[in-house]
Amino acid sequence: MKTSYFLFIFVLVIATISCSKSRETNEMMKPQTEDIVVNINNNSFLKNIHVTKVHGNIGKYENFFLDADATIGISSSRYYPLGEETVMAFYDPIDAPATKSAVKDDHAYEIQINGRNVFAPSTKAEDNSITSMFGKNVAFAIPGIIPTTKGGESNGVTLYAPEIVRISFPSISSEMNRYPLCYYKEFEVRWNADTANANGVIILIKWDGAMVFGEDYPDSYIYHSTCVSDTGIAVLSESMFDGIPDTAFCSMFVLRGDVENMELDDTNLRVLAETHDVLEFVLIRNVEYGLDSNQ
Amino acid sequence: MKALSILLRSMCPVLAIASAFLFLTAGSCSSSNDNRPNLTDKYPNKWDIPIDYVSLRYDLGTFINNCMLYGSTYPAADIQELTTYNNLFSTAGTLNFYTLFVNTDRFTGVGPTVKFIFSVPDCKGPVSITYNSFDDKLCNENTIVNAPKITKTHIVDFSARTLKTSQNNIYIKWNKEYTVSGVGSYITIDRQGTVDYPSYMFTTGTKGGNQAAGRIVDGHLELVENTLSRDLVIGDYHPVIINDTPVVSDVLQQGVNMSGALNNDLNWDRPMIVELQTR
Incomplete structure:
Protein backbone atom coordinates (compact mmCIF):
# COMPACT_ATOMS: atom_id res chain seq x y z
CA MET A 1 0.00 0.00 0.00
CA LYS A 2 2.81 2.33 0.99
CA THR A 3 4.66 1.44 -2.24
CA SER A 4 1.56 2.24 -4.28
CA TYR A 5 1.22 5.58 -2.51
CA PHE A 6 4.82 6.58 -3.32
CA LEU A 7 4.40 5.38 -6.88
CA PHE A 8 1.30 7.59 -7.24
CA ILE A 9 3.18 10.62 -5.89
CA PHE A 10 6.10 9.91 -8.22
CA VAL A 11 3.86 9.74 -11.27
CA LEU A 12 2.09 12.95 -10.23
CA VAL A 13 5.38 14.82 -9.84
CA ILE A 14 6.64 13.59 -13.22
CA ALA A 15 3.37 14.59 -14.88
CA THR A 16 3.47 18.04 -13.28
CA ILE A 17 7.06 18.64 -14.39
CA SER A 18 6.20 17.42 -17.87
CA CYS A 19 3.19 19.76 -18.17
CA SER A 20 5.24 22.63 -16.85
CA LYS A 21 7.96 21.96 -19.44
CA SER A 22 5.33 21.73 -22.18
CA ARG A 23 3.87 25.08 -21.17
CA GLU A 24 7.33 26.59 -21.13
CA THR A 25 8.00 25.23 -24.60
CA ASN A 26 4.73 26.67 -25.90
CA GLU A 27 5.49 30.02 -24.32
CA MET A 28 8.96 29.96 -25.87
CA MET A 29 7.48 29.19 -29.31
CA LYS A 30 4.99 32.02 -29.03
CA PRO A 31 6.27 35.19 -30.69
CA GLN A 32 7.60 37.71 -28.23
CA THR A 33 6.84 41.40 -28.68
CA GLU A 34 7.86 42.91 -25.35
CA ASP A 35 10.97 44.57 -26.74
CA ILE A 36 9.49 45.60 -30.04
CA VAL A 37 8.56 49.14 -30.85
CA VAL A 38 6.71 49.81 -34.06
CA ASN A 39 6.73 53.19 -35.68
CA ILE A 40 3.63 54.27 -37.57
CA ASN A 41 4.31 56.91 -40.17
CA ASN A 42 2.73 58.10 -43.37
CA ASN A 43 4.28 55.23 -45.31
CA SER A 44 2.74 52.62 -43.05
CA PHE A 45 -0.77 52.92 -44.44
CA LEU A 46 -2.42 51.34 -47.42
CA LYS A 47 -1.54 53.20 -50.58
CA ASN A 48 -3.39 52.95 -53.83
CA ILE A 49 -1.24 51.54 -56.59
CA HIS A 50 -1.54 52.02 -60.34
CA VAL A 51 0.79 50.11 -62.62
CA THR A 52 0.44 49.21 -66.26
CA LYS A 53 3.56 47.63 -67.64
CA VAL A 54 4.52 45.64 -70.68
CA HIS A 55 7.56 43.42 -70.11
CA GLY A 56 9.55 43.13 -73.32
CA ASN A 57 8.36 43.14 -76.91
CA ILE A 58 4.86 41.89 -77.63
CA GLY A 59 5.53 41.51 -81.36
CA LYS A 60 2.58 41.36 -83.70
CA TYR A 61 0.12 41.92 -80.88
CA GLU A 62 1.06 45.60 -81.12
CA ASN A 63 -1.29 45.72 -84.11
CA PHE A 64 -4.14 45.43 -81.73
CA PHE A 65 -3.49 48.92 -80.46
CA LEU A 66 -3.82 50.65 -83.77
CA ASP A 67 -7.00 52.64 -84.00
CA ALA A 68 -9.84 50.83 -85.67
CA ASP A 69 -13.39 51.74 -86.50
CA ALA A 70 -14.53 48.15 -86.35
CA THR A 71 -13.30 44.74 -85.43
CA ILE A 72 -14.17 41.53 -87.22
CA GLY A 73 -13.08 38.17 -86.00
CA ILE A 74 -13.51 34.91 -84.22
CA SER A 75 -12.97 34.43 -80.53
CA SER A 76 -12.75 31.61 -78.07
CA SER A 77 -12.63 32.24 -74.35
CA ARG A 78 -13.22 30.66 -71.01
CA TYR A 79 -13.72 32.87 -67.97
CA TYR A 80 -14.23 30.05 -65.57
CA PRO A 81 -11.77 27.16 -65.56
CA LEU A 82 -14.44 24.56 -65.01
CA GLY A 83 -16.91 26.20 -67.37
CA GLU A 84 -17.66 25.85 -71.03
CA GLU A 85 -15.75 27.46 -73.83
CA THR A 86 -17.48 30.43 -75.42
CA VAL A 87 -16.77 30.47 -79.14
CA MET A 88 -18.18 33.00 -81.55
CA ALA A 89 -17.70 35.13 -84.59
CA PHE A 90 -18.20 38.82 -84.07
CA TYR A 91 -18.47 42.10 -85.88
CA ASP A 92 -18.10 45.10 -83.64
CA PRO A 93 -18.36 48.57 -85.09
CA ILE A 94 -16.78 50.45 -82.19
CA ASP A 95 -17.96 54.04 -82.03
CA ALA A 96 -18.52 54.00 -85.76
CA PRO A 97 -19.34 57.48 -87.03
CA ALA A 98 -22.46 57.56 -89.14
CA THR A 99 -20.54 58.92 -92.08
CA LYS A 100 -18.48 55.78 -92.38
CA SER A 101 -20.92 53.66 -94.23
CA ALA A 102 -18.50 50.78 -94.49
CA VAL A 103 -18.95 49.90 -90.85
CA LYS A 104 -22.69 50.12 -90.60
CA ASP A 105 -24.30 47.16 -88.97
CA ASP A 106 -25.87 45.90 -92.17
CA HIS A 107 -22.41 45.66 -93.70
CA ALA A 108 -21.88 42.63 -91.52
CA TYR A 109 -24.10 40.55 -93.77
CA GLU A 110 -21.51 40.76 -96.53
CA ILE A 111 -18.65 39.44 -94.41
CA GLN A 112 -17.61 35.90 -95.13
CA ILE A 113 -15.53 33.72 -92.86
CA ASN A 114 -14.24 30.63 -94.64
CA GLY A 115 -16.80 31.27 -97.34
CA ARG A 116 -19.81 31.53 -95.07
CA ASN A 117 -21.92 34.62 -94.47
CA VAL A 118 -21.85 34.01 -90.73
CA PHE A 119 -23.66 37.23 -89.83
CA ALA A 120 -26.46 37.02 -92.40
CA PRO A 121 -29.92 36.45 -90.89
CA SER A 122 -30.50 33.51 -93.20
CA THR A 123 -27.41 31.69 -91.95
CA LYS A 124 -28.28 28.93 -89.54
CA ALA A 125 -26.05 28.17 -86.61
CA GLU A 126 -24.13 24.97 -86.99
CA ASP A 127 -22.64 23.16 -84.06
CA ASN A 128 -18.89 23.60 -83.83
CA SER A 129 -18.74 25.52 -87.11
CA ILE A 130 -16.71 28.31 -85.48
CA THR A 131 -14.89 26.00 -83.08
CA SER A 132 -13.59 23.94 -85.97
CA MET A 133 -11.89 27.03 -87.42
CA PHE A 134 -9.32 27.06 -84.62
CA GLY A 135 -6.01 25.39 -85.35
CA LYS A 136 -6.31 26.29 -89.03
CA ASN A 137 -6.00 29.19 -91.43
CA VAL A 138 -9.18 31.23 -91.55
CA ALA A 139 -10.10 33.37 -94.56
CA PHE A 140 -11.98 36.60 -93.90
CA ALA A 141 -13.59 38.11 -96.98
CA ILE A 142 -14.89 41.63 -96.72
CA PRO A 143 -16.16 42.86 -100.09
CA GLY A 144 -14.54 46.05 -101.23
CA ILE A 145 -11.75 45.97 -98.68
CA ILE A 146 -8.16 45.84 -99.78
CA PRO A 147 -5.64 44.43 -97.34
CA THR A 148 -2.79 46.79 -96.52
CA THR A 149 -0.42 44.42 -94.80
CA LYS A 150 -0.84 40.93 -96.10
CA GLY A 151 -3.50 38.54 -97.19
CA GLY A 152 -4.02 35.70 -99.54
CA GLU A 153 -6.96 37.08 -101.45
CA SER A 154 -7.60 40.41 -103.02
CA ASN A 155 -10.74 41.09 -101.01
CA GLY A 156 -9.76 39.79 -97.62
CA VAL A 157 -7.17 38.44 -95.30
CA THR A 158 -6.16 35.04 -94.05
CA LEU A 159 -5.15 34.59 -90.44
CA TYR A 160 -3.95 31.59 -88.54
CA ALA A 161 -6.43 30.92 -85.72
CA PRO A 162 -4.37 29.04 -83.13
CA GLU A 163 -5.59 25.99 -81.27
CA ILE A 164 -7.97 26.92 -78.48
CA VAL A 165 -5.75 27.65 -75.49
CA ARG A 166 -6.26 26.01 -72.12
CA ILE A 167 -4.23 26.66 -68.98
CA SER A 168 -3.15 23.33 -67.52
CA PHE A 169 -1.08 24.62 -64.59
CA PRO A 170 -1.82 25.92 -62.03
CA SER A 171 -4.59 23.38 -62.29
CA ILE A 172 -8.18 23.62 -61.17
CA SER A 173 -9.97 20.33 -60.64
CA SER A 174 -13.02 21.32 -58.61
CA GLU A 175 -14.78 24.16 -56.84
CA MET A 176 -12.65 23.40 -53.79
CA ASN A 177 -9.45 24.58 -55.43
CA ARG A 178 -10.98 27.07 -57.81
CA TYR A 179 -8.73 29.85 -56.52
CA PRO A 180 -5.26 28.32 -56.10
CA LEU A 181 -2.56 29.92 -53.98
CA CYS A 182 0.45 30.78 -56.12
CA TYR A 183 3.86 31.85 -54.87
CA TYR A 184 5.27 34.92 -56.60
CA LYS A 185 8.71 33.39 -57.23
CA GLU A 186 9.30 30.73 -59.88
CA PHE A 187 5.69 31.09 -61.00
CA GLU A 188 5.32 28.43 -63.67
CA VAL A 189 2.47 28.49 -66.17
CA ARG A 190 1.63 25.62 -68.49
CA TRP A 191 -0.82 25.45 -71.37
CA ASN A 192 -1.40 23.40 -74.50
CA ALA A 193 1.30 24.44 -76.96
CA ASP A 194 0.59 25.27 -80.59
CA THR A 195 3.81 24.97 -82.57
CA ALA A 196 2.16 26.50 -85.61
CA ASN A 197 1.54 29.75 -83.77
CA ALA A 198 4.43 32.05 -84.61
CA ASN A 199 3.08 35.07 -82.71
CA GLY A 200 3.73 33.74 -79.25
CA VAL A 201 1.42 33.89 -76.27
CA ILE A 202 0.48 36.92 -74.24
CA ILE A 203 0.45 36.37 -70.50
CA LEU A 204 -1.26 39.05 -68.50
CA ILE A 205 -1.41 39.36 -64.72
CA LYS A 206 -4.23 41.59 -63.56
CA TRP A 207 -5.13 42.82 -60.08
CA ASP A 208 -7.88 45.30 -59.36
CA GLY A 209 -7.41 45.78 -55.63
CA ALA A 210 -9.33 42.76 -54.30
CA MET A 211 -7.79 41.00 -51.29
CA VAL A 212 -8.49 37.73 -49.53
CA PHE A 213 -7.03 38.96 -46.23
CA GLY A 214 -7.60 42.47 -44.95
CA GLU A 215 -9.15 45.42 -46.66
CA ASP A 216 -9.41 45.76 -50.41
CA TYR A 217 -7.36 48.50 -52.00
CA PRO A 218 -10.23 50.75 -52.98
CA ASP A 219 -8.87 52.33 -56.14
CA SER A 220 -5.88 50.28 -57.30
CA TYR A 221 -5.08 48.34 -60.41
CA ILE A 222 -1.98 46.60 -61.69
CA TYR A 223 -1.52 45.07 -65.11
CA HIS A 224 1.68 43.26 -66.05
CA SER A 225 1.97 41.57 -69.41
CA THR A 226 4.57 39.79 -71.45
CA CYS A 227 4.80 37.80 -74.66
CA VAL A 228 6.41 34.36 -74.58
CA SER A 229 7.02 31.65 -77.16
CA ASP A 230 4.17 29.21 -77.58
CA THR A 231 6.03 26.26 -76.08
CA GLY A 232 3.40 25.38 -73.52
CA ILE A 233 5.46 26.44 -70.53
CA ALA A 234 6.78 29.68 -69.09
CA VAL A 235 8.31 30.68 -65.77
CA LEU A 236 7.23 34.21 -65.00
CA SER A 237 9.70 36.71 -63.68
CA GLU A 238 9.09 38.09 -60.20
CA SER A 239 8.75 41.49 -61.82
CA MET A 240 5.44 40.33 -63.31
CA PHE A 241 4.04 40.67 -59.79
CA ASP A 242 5.67 43.95 -58.81
CA GLY A 243 3.43 45.98 -56.56
CA ILE A 244 0.86 43.26 -56.02
CA PRO A 245 0.48 42.58 -52.28
CA ASP A 246 0.36 39.30 -50.38
CA THR A 247 -3.07 37.54 -50.66
CA ALA A 248 -4.12 39.67 -53.62
CA PHE A 249 -6.90 38.15 -55.68
CA CYS A 250 -5.52 38.18 -59.22
CA SER A 251 -6.40 37.02 -62.72
CA MET A 252 -4.05 35.55 -65.27
CA PHE A 253 -4.95 35.75 -68.96
CA VAL A 254 -3.19 33.47 -71.42
CA LEU A 255 -3.99 34.62 -74.94
CA ARG A 256 -2.81 33.82 -78.45
CA GLY A 257 -4.01 34.78 -81.87
CA ASP A 258 -3.40 36.69 -85.03
CA VAL A 259 -4.44 40.17 -86.04
CA GLU A 260 -4.28 42.36 -89.15
CA ASN A 261 -5.39 45.93 -89.64
CA MET A 262 -6.82 46.96 -92.99
CA GLU A 263 -8.13 50.13 -94.58
CA LEU A 264 -11.07 50.95 -96.76
CA ASP A 265 -11.24 54.59 -97.82
CA ASP A 266 -11.09 56.34 -94.46
CA THR A 267 -12.24 53.32 -92.49
CA ASN A 268 -9.85 51.22 -90.43
CA LEU A 269 -10.81 47.63 -89.84
CA ARG A 270 -9.21 45.20 -87.47
CA VAL A 271 -9.45 41.51 -88.26
CA LEU A 272 -8.48 39.05 -85.61
CA ALA A 273 -8.66 35.47 -84.49
CA GLU A 274 -7.95 34.94 -80.82
CA THR A 275 -8.32 32.47 -78.03
CA HIS A 276 -7.78 33.07 -74.34
CA ASP A 277 -8.14 31.31 -71.04
CA VAL A 278 -8.37 32.92 -67.61
CA LEU A 279 -7.26 31.66 -64.24
CA GLU A 280 -8.12 33.46 -61.03
CA PHE A 281 -5.63 32.89 -58.25
CA VAL A 282 -4.39 34.26 -54.93
CA LEU A 283 -0.86 35.63 -54.99
CA ILE A 284 1.19 34.58 -51.99
CA ARG A 285 4.39 36.25 -50.81
CA ASN A 286 4.78 34.78 -47.30
CA VAL A 287 4.99 31.02 -46.92
CA GLU A 288 5.88 28.56 -44.20
CA TYR A 289 6.16 24.83 -44.04
CA GLY A 290 3.22 23.19 -42.30
CA LEU A 291 3.54 21.66 -38.84
CA ASP A 292 3.24 18.17 -40.29
CA SER A 293 6.13 18.74 -42.61
CA ASN A 294 9.61 17.56 -41.72
CA GLN A 295 11.18 20.46 -43.54
CA MET B 1 -34.40 44.65 -79.26
CA LYS B 2 -33.27 41.22 -80.41
CA ALA B 3 -30.76 42.80 -82.73
CA LEU B 4 -29.44 44.90 -79.86
CA SER B 5 -29.16 41.85 -77.70
CA ILE B 6 -27.21 40.00 -80.38
CA LEU B 7 -24.98 42.99 -80.88
CA LEU B 8 -24.24 43.25 -77.18
CA ARG B 9 -23.48 39.58 -76.93
CA SER B 10 -21.16 39.87 -79.87
CA MET B 11 -19.40 42.77 -78.17
CA CYS B 12 -18.53 40.79 -75.06
CA PRO B 13 -15.49 38.95 -76.40
CA VAL B 14 -14.21 42.08 -78.03
CA LEU B 15 -14.42 43.94 -74.76
CA ALA B 16 -12.72 41.10 -73.02
CA ILE B 17 -9.89 41.14 -75.50
CA ALA B 18 -9.76 44.88 -75.35
CA SER B 19 -9.71 45.01 -71.60
CA ALA B 20 -6.92 42.48 -71.65
CA PHE B 21 -4.97 44.32 -74.29
CA LEU B 22 -5.66 47.95 -74.78
CA PHE B 23 -3.93 48.98 -71.61
CA LEU B 24 -0.76 47.50 -72.97
CA THR B 25 0.01 50.68 -74.83
CA ALA B 26 3.31 51.11 -73.12
CA GLY B 27 4.15 54.59 -74.33
CA SER B 28 1.19 56.30 -72.83
CA CYS B 29 0.67 54.53 -69.57
CA SER B 30 3.51 52.37 -68.40
CA SER B 31 3.93 54.27 -65.22
CA SER B 32 3.64 53.55 -61.56
CA ASN B 33 2.35 57.05 -60.94
CA ASP B 34 -1.30 57.83 -61.05
CA ASN B 35 -1.38 59.62 -64.36
CA ARG B 36 -5.08 59.23 -64.83
CA PRO B 37 -7.27 62.19 -65.53
CA ASN B 38 -9.68 62.97 -62.76
CA LEU B 39 -13.28 61.97 -62.93
CA THR B 40 -14.39 65.29 -64.36
CA ASP B 41 -11.85 65.22 -67.18
CA LYS B 42 -12.40 61.64 -68.11
CA TYR B 43 -16.15 61.66 -67.85
CA PRO B 44 -17.22 65.28 -68.34
CA ASN B 45 -20.84 64.29 -68.40
CA LYS B 46 -22.42 62.60 -65.43
CA TRP B 47 -25.82 61.21 -64.80
CA ASP B 48 -27.79 59.07 -62.43
CA ILE B 49 -27.92 55.40 -63.31
CA PRO B 50 -30.98 53.42 -62.31
CA ILE B 51 -29.91 50.00 -61.14
CA ASP B 52 -33.07 48.31 -60.02
CA TYR B 53 -32.62 45.59 -62.60
CA VAL B 54 -28.97 45.07 -61.76
CA SER B 55 -29.54 43.82 -58.24
CA LEU B 56 -26.64 41.69 -57.19
CA ARG B 57 -28.32 38.89 -55.35
CA TYR B 58 -26.59 36.39 -53.22
CA ASP B 59 -27.98 33.25 -51.68
CA LEU B 60 -26.32 33.18 -48.27
CA GLY B 61 -27.91 29.90 -47.19
CA THR B 62 -26.61 28.03 -50.22
CA PHE B 63 -23.29 29.76 -49.82
CA ILE B 64 -22.90 28.63 -46.22
CA ASN B 65 -23.99 25.11 -47.13
CA ASN B 66 -21.36 25.00 -49.84
CA CYS B 67 -18.72 26.19 -47.43
CA MET B 68 -19.61 23.44 -44.97
CA LEU B 69 -19.66 20.92 -47.80
CA TYR B 70 -16.09 21.91 -48.64
CA GLY B 71 -14.99 21.54 -45.02
CA SER B 72 -15.35 25.13 -43.89
CA THR B 73 -13.71 25.97 -40.58
CA TYR B 74 -15.45 29.24 -39.87
CA PRO B 75 -16.68 29.63 -36.30
CA ALA B 76 -20.40 29.07 -35.79
CA ALA B 77 -20.83 32.35 -33.92
CA ASP B 78 -19.62 34.34 -36.92
CA ILE B 79 -21.81 32.39 -39.31
CA GLN B 80 -24.76 33.05 -37.01
CA GLU B 81 -24.02 36.77 -36.95
CA LEU B 82 -23.88 36.91 -40.73
CA THR B 83 -27.07 34.91 -40.99
CA THR B 84 -28.88 37.16 -38.53
CA TYR B 85 -27.70 40.17 -40.46
CA ASN B 86 -28.79 38.63 -43.73
CA ASN B 87 -32.21 37.71 -42.40
CA LEU B 88 -32.97 41.35 -41.74
CA PHE B 89 -33.62 41.99 -45.36
CA SER B 90 -33.36 38.80 -47.33
CA THR B 91 -36.07 37.89 -49.75
CA ALA B 92 -36.45 34.23 -50.55
CA GLY B 93 -33.01 33.57 -49.13
CA THR B 94 -31.20 36.03 -51.30
CA LEU B 95 -29.37 39.18 -50.40
CA ASN B 96 -29.76 42.29 -52.45
CA PHE B 97 -26.68 44.45 -52.38
CA TYR B 98 -28.21 47.86 -51.98
CA THR B 99 -30.17 46.82 -48.92
CA LEU B 100 -26.94 46.04 -47.09
CA PHE B 101 -26.95 49.29 -45.20
CA VAL B 102 -30.39 48.94 -43.73
CA ASN B 103 -30.61 48.36 -39.99
CA THR B 104 -26.94 47.79 -39.41
CA ASP B 105 -26.88 49.99 -36.33
CA ARG B 106 -27.58 47.09 -34.02
CA PHE B 107 -24.41 45.29 -35.11
CA THR B 108 -21.08 46.09 -33.58
CA GLY B 109 -18.92 44.97 -36.49
CA VAL B 110 -17.53 47.23 -39.20
CA GLY B 111 -20.21 48.38 -41.63
CA PRO B 112 -20.83 47.18 -45.17
CA THR B 113 -19.58 48.64 -48.42
CA VAL B 114 -20.99 48.82 -51.91
CA LYS B 115 -18.71 49.76 -54.77
CA PHE B 116 -19.16 50.43 -58.47
CA ILE B 117 -16.15 50.53 -60.76
CA PHE B 118 -16.72 52.05 -64.18
CA SER B 119 -14.15 51.42 -66.83
CA VAL B 120 -13.72 51.50 -70.54
CA PRO B 121 -11.07 49.36 -72.16
CA ASP B 122 -8.32 51.91 -72.25
CA CYS B 123 -5.22 52.59 -70.23
CA LYS B 124 -6.64 55.40 -68.17
CA GLY B 125 -7.87 53.19 -65.40
CA PRO B 126 -11.25 52.77 -63.83
CA VAL B 127 -13.35 55.20 -61.86
CA SER B 128 -14.75 53.98 -58.55
CA ILE B 129 -17.85 55.10 -56.73
CA THR B 130 -17.93 53.70 -53.22
CA TYR B 131 -20.67 53.83 -50.62
CA ASN B 132 -19.67 53.15 -47.04
CA SER B 133 -22.89 54.14 -45.40
CA PHE B 134 -26.58 54.37 -46.08
CA ASP B 135 -27.41 56.43 -49.11
CA ASP B 136 -31.03 57.28 -49.73
CA LYS B 137 -30.75 57.49 -53.51
CA LEU B 138 -28.94 54.18 -53.69
CA CYS B 139 -30.95 52.20 -51.21
CA ASN B 140 -34.42 53.61 -51.70
CA GLU B 141 -34.37 54.78 -55.29
CA ASN B 142 -31.79 52.28 -56.57
CA THR B 143 -29.87 55.02 -58.28
CA ILE B 144 -26.14 55.71 -58.51
CA VAL B 145 -25.80 59.46 -58.43
CA ASN B 146 -23.11 61.23 -60.43
CA ALA B 147 -22.04 58.15 -62.29
CA PRO B 148 -20.00 58.59 -65.46
CA LYS B 149 -22.31 59.09 -68.39
CA ILE B 150 -22.25 56.04 -70.55
CA THR B 151 -22.16 56.93 -74.19
CA LYS B 152 -20.58 53.74 -75.35
CA THR B 153 -20.02 50.31 -73.96
CA HIS B 154 -18.59 50.23 -70.46
CA ILE B 155 -17.51 47.54 -68.11
CA VAL B 156 -19.10 48.03 -64.72
CA ASP B 157 -17.96 45.97 -61.78
CA PHE B 158 -20.54 45.94 -59.01
CA SER B 159 -19.22 44.68 -55.72
CA ALA B 160 -20.56 44.51 -52.21
CA ARG B 161 -19.29 43.55 -48.80
CA THR B 162 -21.29 42.67 -45.75
CA LEU B 163 -20.48 43.97 -42.33
CA LYS B 164 -17.58 42.35 -40.53
CA THR B 165 -18.51 40.04 -37.72
CA SER B 166 -17.68 41.31 -34.28
CA GLN B 167 -15.93 38.10 -33.18
CA ASN B 168 -13.45 37.17 -35.90
CA ASN B 169 -13.81 40.03 -38.40
CA ILE B 170 -15.21 37.79 -41.09
CA TYR B 171 -17.15 39.26 -43.96
CA ILE B 172 -18.53 38.10 -47.24
CA LYS B 173 -17.84 39.98 -50.40
CA TRP B 174 -19.01 39.33 -53.86
CA ASN B 175 -18.86 41.03 -57.16
CA LYS B 176 -19.94 40.71 -60.72
CA GLU B 177 -18.72 42.35 -63.84
CA TYR B 178 -21.20 43.53 -66.41
CA THR B 179 -20.97 44.88 -69.86
CA VAL B 180 -23.16 47.94 -69.89
CA SER B 181 -24.24 49.85 -72.92
CA GLY B 182 -26.67 52.69 -73.09
CA VAL B 183 -27.78 55.86 -74.69
CA GLY B 184 -30.11 58.37 -73.08
CA SER B 185 -31.99 56.87 -70.17
CA TYR B 186 -31.85 53.30 -71.41
CA ILE B 187 -29.11 50.99 -70.24
CA THR B 188 -28.66 47.44 -71.35
CA ILE B 189 -26.79 44.96 -69.25
CA ASP B 190 -25.49 41.73 -70.59
CA ARG B 191 -26.41 39.30 -67.85
CA GLN B 192 -28.37 38.55 -64.73
CA GLY B 193 -27.35 39.76 -61.31
CA THR B 194 -27.29 36.55 -59.36
CA VAL B 195 -23.83 35.48 -58.29
CA ASP B 196 -22.74 32.05 -57.24
CA TYR B 197 -19.24 32.41 -55.95
CA PRO B 198 -17.76 29.84 -53.63
CA SER B 199 -15.95 30.21 -50.38
CA TYR B 200 -13.16 32.60 -51.34
CA MET B 201 -15.68 35.33 -50.72
CA PHE B 202 -15.30 34.71 -47.03
CA THR B 203 -12.62 37.20 -46.10
CA THR B 204 -11.08 38.08 -42.79
CA GLY B 205 -9.08 40.96 -41.48
CA THR B 206 -8.84 43.00 -38.34
CA LYS B 207 -11.35 45.04 -36.39
CA GLY B 208 -9.68 48.27 -37.29
CA GLY B 209 -9.01 50.83 -34.60
CA ASN B 210 -5.67 50.03 -33.00
Missing part, protein backbone atom coordinates in the same frame (compact mmCIF):
# COMPACT_ATOMS: atom_id res chain seq x y z
CA GLN B 211 -5.62 46.42 -34.18
CA ALA B 212 -3.54 45.28 -37.12
CA ALA B 213 -1.98 42.16 -38.56
CA GLY B 214 1.75 41.70 -38.60
CA ARG B 215 4.71 39.33 -38.66
CA ILE B 216 7.91 39.42 -36.67
CA VAL B 217 10.83 39.40 -39.08
CA ASP B 218 14.38 39.71 -37.76
CA GLY B 219 13.20 41.19 -34.51
CA HIS B 220 10.98 43.76 -36.18
CA LEU B 221 7.23 43.78 -36.54
CA GLU B 222 6.18 44.06 -40.19
CA LEU B 223 2.62 45.28 -40.29
CA VAL B 224 0.23 44.24 -43.06
CA GLU B 225 -0.64 47.62 -44.50
CA ASN B 226 -4.18 46.79 -45.58
CA THR B 227 -5.09 45.95 -41.99
CA LEU B 228 -3.90 49.23 -40.55
CA SER B 229 -6.54 51.81 -39.71
CA ARG B 230 -6.17 55.29 -41.17
CA ASP B 231 -7.29 56.63 -37.81
CA LEU B 232 -4.06 55.59 -36.11
CA VAL B 233 -2.01 58.55 -34.98
CA ILE B 234 1.53 58.66 -36.31
CA GLY B 235 4.05 57.69 -33.65
CA ASP B 236 5.63 54.78 -31.77
CA TYR B 237 3.58 51.88 -30.47
CA HIS B 238 4.11 48.80 -28.40
CA PRO B 239 2.45 45.75 -30.03
CA VAL B 240 0.62 43.24 -27.87
CA ILE B 241 -0.40 39.97 -29.46
CA ILE B 242 -4.16 39.50 -29.48
CA ASN B 243 -4.29 36.33 -31.56
CA ASP B 244 -1.35 34.49 -33.13
CA THR B 245 -3.55 32.14 -35.17
CA PRO B 246 -6.45 34.24 -36.42
CA VAL B 247 -9.30 32.80 -38.43
CA VAL B 248 -8.56 33.15 -42.14
CA SER B 249 -10.40 32.29 -45.32
CA ASP B 250 -10.44 28.59 -46.22
CA VAL B 251 -8.81 29.55 -49.50
CA LEU B 252 -5.72 30.67 -47.63
CA GLN B 253 -5.34 27.31 -45.97
CA GLN B 254 -4.65 25.42 -49.19
CA GLY B 255 -1.26 24.17 -50.31
CA VAL B 256 0.84 26.56 -52.39
CA ASN B 257 1.73 26.26 -56.06
CA MET B 258 5.44 26.79 -56.48
CA SER B 259 8.00 25.90 -59.15
CA GLY B 260 5.46 24.08 -61.29
CA ALA B 261 3.93 21.88 -58.61
CA LEU B 262 1.37 22.07 -55.86
CA ASN B 263 3.16 21.74 -52.52
CA ASN B 264 0.72 20.67 -49.83
CA ASP B 265 3.42 20.98 -47.15
CA LEU B 266 3.71 24.64 -47.86
CA ASN B 267 1.16 27.10 -46.48
CA TRP B 268 0.52 30.77 -46.42
CA ASP B 269 2.26 32.24 -43.39
CA ARG B 270 -0.69 33.83 -41.68
CA PRO B 271 0.16 36.95 -39.69
CA MET B 272 -0.81 37.42 -36.07
CA ILE B 273 -3.20 40.07 -34.85
CA VAL B 274 -1.66 42.68 -32.59
CA GLU B 275 -3.00 45.59 -30.66
CA LEU B 276 -0.90 48.71 -30.97
CA GLN B 277 -0.63 50.38 -27.61
CA THR B 278 0.82 53.78 -26.96
CA ARG B 279 4.03 53.67 -25.00
